[in-house]
Amino acid sequence: MSSELLAELAEWIAIPSVSADQARTADVERAGDWLVDKIRAAGGEAERIDWQGQPLVVGEIAASGGREAPTVLCYGHFDVQAVDPLELWESEPFTLVEHDGWLYGRGTADDKGQLLMLLEAARSLSRENALPVNVRFVCDGEEEVGGASIAEFLAADERGADACLIFDMSMIERDVPAFTIATRGLAYFHLELVSGERDLHSGVYGGAALNALHALSETLAAVLPAAGRLPEQLLAGVVPPSAEEQAAVTALPSGERVLAEQGARPADASAAAEFYLRTCAQPALDVNGIEGGSPHLQKTVLPVRATANLSIRLAPGQDAVVIGAALEQLLHEALPAGAELSVQLLSASAPGLVDQSAPAIELALAAFEQSFGRRPLLIRSGGTMPIMPALQAKGIPAIVTGFDLPEGNIHSPNERLWAGYLEPGIATAKAILSALGKL
Ligand SMILES: [Zn+2]
Numbered sequence: 001m002s003s004e005l006l007a008e009l010a011e012w013i014a015i016p017s018v019s020a021d022q023a024r025t026a027d028v029e030r031a032g033d034w035l036v037d038k039i040r041a042a043g044g045e046a047e048r049i050d051w052q053g054q055p056l057v058v059g060e061i062a063a064s065g066g067r068e069a070p071t072v073l074c075y076g077h078f079d080v081q082a083v084d085p086l087e088l089w090e091s092e093p094f095t096l097v098e099h100d101g102w103l104y105g106r107g108t109a110d111d112k113g114q115l116l117m118l119l120e121a122a123r124s125l126s127r128e129n130a131l132p133v134n135v136r137f138v139c140d141g142e143e144e145v146g147g148a149s150i151a152e153f154l155a156a157d158e159r160g161a162d163a164c165l166i167f168d169m170s171m172i173e174r175d176v177p178a179f180t181i182a183t184r185g186l187a188y189f190h191l192e193l194v195s196g197e198r199d200l201h202s203g204v205y206g207g208a209a210l211n212a213l214h215a216l217s218e219t220l221a222a223v224l225p226a227a228g229r230l231p232e233q234l235l236a237g238v239v240p241p242s243a244e245e246q247a248a249v250t251a252l253p254s255g256e257r258v259l260a261e262q263g264a265r266p267a268d269a270s271a272a273a274e275f276y277l278r279t280c281a282q283p284a285l286d287v288n289g290i291e292g293g294s295p296h297l298q299k300t301v302l303p304v305r306a307t308a309n310l311s312i313r314l315a316p317g318q319d320a321v322v323i324g325a326a327l328e329q330l331l332h333e334a335l336p337a338g339a340e341l342s343v344q345l346l347s348a349s350a351p352g353l354v355d356q357s358a359p360a361i362e363l364a365l366a367a368f369e370q371s372f373g374r375r376p377l378l379i380r381s382g383g384t385m386p387i388m389p390a391l392q393a394k395g396i397p398a399i400v401t402g403f404d405l406p407e408g409n410i411h412s413p414n415e416r417l418w419a420g421y422l423e424p425g426i427a428t429a430k431a432i433l434s435a436l437g438k439l
Pocket residue numbers: 077110111143168
């Protein structure tokens with residue numbers, strides 16, 4: 001492994017670019033400037049821009065054969081997670097340390113170390129006069145605290161790209177790489193139910209007056225899953241997993257094991273067996289909180305106000321507006337006579353789905369397999385990633401992969417990157433960029 005590259009990584013890791021910490025704002029900007037300097041030193045153009053108060057690095061290393069070549073957007077983030085609890089770190093979080101084959105330090109795996117692989121791939125191909133695509137870097141410094149600015153930037157960006165390459169993911173396990181081809185969206189609601197003018201004495205009115213908590217329970221029951229299945233109206237638009245995705249699930253740890261490791265109990269008899277279908281390819285509704293009445297003091301009250309927070313993880317293919325309207329209708333249909341319900345949409349973000357048959361994805365899969373020796377599994381993520389729908393809306397196929405490992409401790413003390421993946425990661429990124437030249 002090149003000691004120059006390690007020295008570079010050490011330098012970048014040493015900048016404590018914790019985006020969640022207001023006191024580190026200048027460090028986040030400094031970590032961005034570091035990237036700007038590297039892109040410029042490679043013969044490219046780059047600058048750090050202020051995007052509605054957030055730092056973005058926008059840069060480009062031009063194709064060796066001229067600008068008419070295809071353009072590949074490389075995304076990564078130069079901010080990192082906070083490091084506390086500090087006492088659980090076995091070495092200084094902002095000092096790169098190599099130990100037992102691992103590179104330790106905050107940001108080694110998430111995401112500086114992985115972004116450096118993309119940078120090194122682009123600049124070394126450029127140096128060899130063999131870069132067949134324009135590599136456009138668009139990187140943010142707020143991924144760990146939301147990541148909305150990159151999605152807004154892409155929506156407003158007129159330049160576009162022929163593909164996007166992202167190294168910010170983990171393998172399934174050692175030497176089992178994956179492409180994340182879908183993410184779920186999220187629609188978050190606040191509910192307020194009123195069943196009368198004032199709270200009442202349950203001895204005088206109980207049994208005759210409408211109780212808000214009863215009415216809320218009855219209303220919510222209409223949208224909860226029955227035997228693991230949500231009402232048909234909430235399943236509208238779901239794109240089922242492809243045969244290759246279904247095959248990939250067999251390589252993942254069993255749902256039973258995943259749930260047990262978290263001390264979780266299956267929601268119903270089929271939940272463990274259908275774990276990946278339920279968490280990645282289906283919408284999921286969760287009541288996040290309920291408030292009302294007197295759950296602590298022993299009061300003989302008949303409450304007339306109840307509130308709840310409720311959210312739906314939207315499956316790939318679904319639309320937040322359509323599902324939100326369906327939810328509201330189901331709730332109102334189930335609402336007992338006399339009760340009033342208001343449903344407020346607090347936030348929404350779209351799911352993302354990559355077109356697996358896009359030539360860019362096929363080229364990248366083949367290049368990855370040829371370089372690394374394993375074809376990446378096509379998997380869906382149950383979480384929400386704003387950049388995925390933003391790319392989808394622009395028709396840019398997203399190659400979302402990476403060389404982190406489940407034991408890489410991202411977001412935890414002792415974050416680490418398997419040092420043995422630095423060279424193969426760069427080689428694979430070079431192979432993908434080279435292959436995308438055929439677009
Ligand atoms: Zn990350």
